[in-house]
Amino acid sequence: MMTYSIETNVNGRPRAAEVTARDTLLDVLRDHWDVFEVKNGCEQGDCGVCTVILSGKAVNACLTLAVQANGKDVVTAKGIGSPKEPHLLQTKFVEHGAIQCGFCTPGMLTSAKVLLDQNPKANRQEIREAIAGNLCRCTGYKKIVDAIEAAAAKPES
Ligand code: FES
Ligand code: FES
Numbered sequence: 001m002m003t004y005s006i007e008t009n010v011n012g013r014p015r016a017a018e019v020t021a022r023d024t025l026l027d028v029l030r031d032h033w034d035v036f037e038v039k040n041g042c043e044q045g046d047c048g049v050c051t052v053i054l055s056g057k058a059v060n061a062c063l064t065l066a067v068q069a070n071g072k073d074v075v076t077a078k079g080i081g082s083p084k085e086p087h088l089l090q091t092k093f094v095e096h097g098a099i100q101c102g103f104c105t106p107g108m109l110t111s112a113k114v115l116l117d118q119n120p121k122a123n124r125q126e127i128r129e130a131i132a133g134n135l136c137r138c139t140g141y142k143k144i145v146d147a148i149e150a151a152a153a154k155p156e157s
Helices: 025-032 088-095 105-118 124-130 142-153
Strands: 004-010 013-019 051-054 057-060 073-075
Touching (some): 013 025, 051 105, 124 142
Antiparallel strands (some): 004 013, 051 057
16 A cells, blocks of 8 residues: 655654555554554544644544644644643643543643634633533533633633
């Protein structure tokens, strides 16, 4: 099968892979580069657990072909902040108890990060719309929206 060479930057680290035209960004992140914080749920764009930031936009990695990421920057939940220097969103998720099993959390954080980058003072309705494609089976969403709203009320400089 014909393959293509791709190069990306994942959380600031250069990555390269040989991929087929059918490989998704999700396949390559998890199977080639061990980027396991990007979760695999439905593989058809329904659950949002695979959401990453691709050149500033929130995308479902399962619906993005790997070749579409060639030459672009990919940011995952791990790239937003670290345990030593968490992003305000990550701090607020912990403070508000917005993480239960945690399976949806990486996708929630990347969707929320893009929202606040574009709209730092997003209101509750805008937050709900931004995470409408991210399903959570545990929290009932209130705590997640509370956490994002708290981060929006006090955006990072
Ligand atoms: S795994 Fe991508 S949207 Fe569900
Ligand atoms: S915290 Fe479990 S799916 Fe959201």
